Amino acid sequence: MTPLLERDVYLFDLDNTLYRPQEQLIEQIVTRMTDSVARHLSLSGEQAYQLCDDYYLKYGGALRGIQLHHPEADLDAITFEAHNVDLANVGIDSMLQRALADNSKTRYVFTNSPRFYAERVLDHLGLAQYFDGVFTVEQTGFQMKPDPHAFIEISKHFGFNADNAVMFDDQPSNLLTARNLGMRTVLVNRDDIENHDACYRTETLPAFLTHLNRR
DSSP states (O other): OOGGGGOSEEEEOOTTTTSOGGGOHHHHHHHHHHHHHHHHHTOOHHHHHHHHHHHHHHHSSHHHHHHHHOTTSOHHHHHHHHHOOOOTTOOOOHHHHHHHHTOOSEEEEEOSSOHHHHHHHHHHHTOGGGOSEEEOGGGGTTOOTTSHHHHHHHHHHHTOOGGGEEEEESOHHHHHHHHHTTOEEEEESOTTOSOOOOSEEESOHHHHHHHHHTO
16 A cells, blocks of 8 residues: 555645646735735835745745734735635646545645635635635634644644645645654645655646545
């Protein structure tokens, strides 16, 4: 039996994992986040972009930095404005739908994104029905992956042990935390990275899951 099949819980990141990076939703979010932060904090576009980038590198997401350092800002408004993206050009992957439908594991979406956005994207992709739950940034108090707090909270919320889980994600830093906590890890959609610490990697998640389903 492959080591991934020995685990009962599969955790999937959302952005650039359950859809291809070429869909460019992250690029939309970055632009919208920069514009929103500039308005709410009275910054230039360049200042807002640098602030968001600094917070992403330090905390895993700009929203956490704003929460900690700018209590005067309307975090809910910034969250909504940043994630109210256009999904018109985001394609639906029928092979991924089939692979998830045929998968026998308990499956959760584990994202640094807010709930309204996560649910909207999953509905658009036609994937919502294939997950047993969605765990979003609100449930971590905006303490985002790769912070171990986020992983501990999802484990407590859904009642599983880290050593019984597999994490699928496009961010090596998230996977490093997951592996340090005892999870097996799969790096997804990162052909730009040669060296990584993930247990496995794939550029075609549907095919990867389909292969697992047949074992």
